[in-house]
Amino acid sequence: MPIPSMLPFTVLLSAWLLVLCVQDWRWRRLPNWWTLGGAAAGLAWRLGMGRGAFMDGVVGGLLCAALLIIPFLLHAAGGGDVKMLFAVGCIFGSGHAVELLLCISLAGLVLAPAMILAGKASGGRLKHWLRCAFDWRYDRAAGRAALPPRDDERYRVPFGIAIAAGTWVSLGVFGI
Numbered sequence: 001m002p003i004p005s006m007l008p009f010t011v012l013l014s015a016w017l018l019v020l021c022v023q024d025w026r027w028r029r030l031p032n033w034w035t036l037g038g039a040a041a042g043l044a045w046r047l048g049m050g051r052g053a054f055m056d057g058v059v060g061g062l063l064c065a066a067l068l069i070i071p072f073l074l075h076a077a078g079g080g081d082v083k084m085l086f087a088v089g090c091i092f093g094s095g096h097a098v099e100l101l102l103c104i105s106l107a108g109l110v111l112a113p114a115m116i117l118a119g120k121a122s123g124g125r126l127k128h129w130l131r132c133a134f135d136w137r138y139d140r141a142a143g144r145a146a147l148p149p150r151d152d153e154r155y156r157v158p159f160g161i162a163i164a165a166g167t168w169v170s171l172g173v174f175g176i
Helices: 004-027 032-047 051-066 069-073 079-092 094-118 124-134 140-145 159-173
Strands: none
Touching: 004 032, 004 079, 004 159, 032 051, 032 079, 051 079, 051 094, 069 079, 079 094, 079 159, 094 159, 124 140
């Protein structure tokens, strides 16, 4: 349970995460003014604790965002997800980046298969990628033609929900 002085922080963080979850679920978009605004608020809060805490927040944000750089470059993650992860890293700092990333990754490992099984996201791209990698008989051109269009956001997993869930779990389990 968070200490009483951390209660306002936890309430504000939870409200911010909830708004981003709703945005990502409904529209598969994480607006810049919410993600970058969260990063700015987190860094401003850390600046109030001193220059060292501010720099720790910047390093934490960069470490967390680095997790999604390669998936972003491969068009497997959106820019909003990278910015939201950066913001969460800025809030928690580099000292908790490993625990935070572990919880977020595990939340994503639960969310993605659950959404695919429920029919709320498409597993077609994952299946195509796996078959290209491991099945030498697979017709790549025909498989690519059968994929849903890249611009159809309904087939994407809203990873902002996994980021929020992992952040909440980190707060509860690790007390960060």
